[in-house]
Amino acid sequence: MMLFKFLQKTGYFSRRSAIRAIKYGLIKVNGKIIREPWFDINEEDKITFKGFEIKMNMPVDYIIYYKPSNKVYFPKEIKHLIPLENLPKSDEGLIILTNDSEIHRAYYKGFIKNKYLVEFSVPISENVNVQNIKISQISRNKAIITTIRIKVNQLKKIIPTIKKLKRIETEPIVLPVDLKPGRYRKMTDEEIIALKRILGII
Structure with a gap:
């Protein structure tokens, strides 16, 4: 079978x-x-996309995962799924994983907001004038940062005083308060519909 047909x-x-x-x-x-x-x-070949193994005719899954800090691997039960947007090893928080290709395509074409709870090594001002970044200060050293189409590594280069970062939302999905680090759960039908709506799929 030709590779693109397999994909x-x-x-x-x-x-x-x-x-x-x-x-x-x-x-x-x-x-x-x-x-x-x-x-x-052929059937014996192992095919990976961005480091994640993929197979033919896999059931479609939608997962909310709470990535712990200093971890890079996903639980083995969800390793076949691809994150919409991963997090660096040192950071923690929400990762949405799915093998729904339509959601992946829409996400990378869209303007979805990500929100992070951030701690700084020195006091931060809300007056950071950078396109697609909004800072809502909580205290002198803490803030909620909202980004659009900016990855975490890019954010840290823009604001190098970031000491600790936790993703709390990938619009419209919020990290559940009862979900512990390292744990995951399936998305509800309501969450899947809400995500597809904001991506313009439905």
Whole structure:
């Protein structure tokens, strides 16, 4: 089977996005980057996308995961899912994982807000004039930061005094107060619908 055909059958990709992912070097076959969409694969090959193994005809899942700080691995039960937006090792908080390709495509094209509870090494001012970043001060050394299309590593370069960071919301999904670090749960039907609505899917 040709590689791009396999990607389509996983449910993650359209034909166009499969070919693009391959040409951008995001797909590995048995640990080796393959940039040829028509590359021939067989059933024994291990295919990964951004480090996550993918398989054909997998059931669609939607997961809310509370990533602990200083952890980089997901629980084995949800390793087949891909995060909408990951967090660096040192940080904690909400990660949404799914193998719904439509949600992934809409998320990367959209302008979804992420909110973080942040502690600073020195007092911070709300008057940080950076596009797509809003700071709502809680105390001299704490704030809620809202971002649009800015990854955590980029945020830390813009505001290098960030000492501790916890993602508390990926619009419209809020990190549940009863979810402990390292634990996860399935999204409710209401949460899935709300996410799809804000992404413009429904």
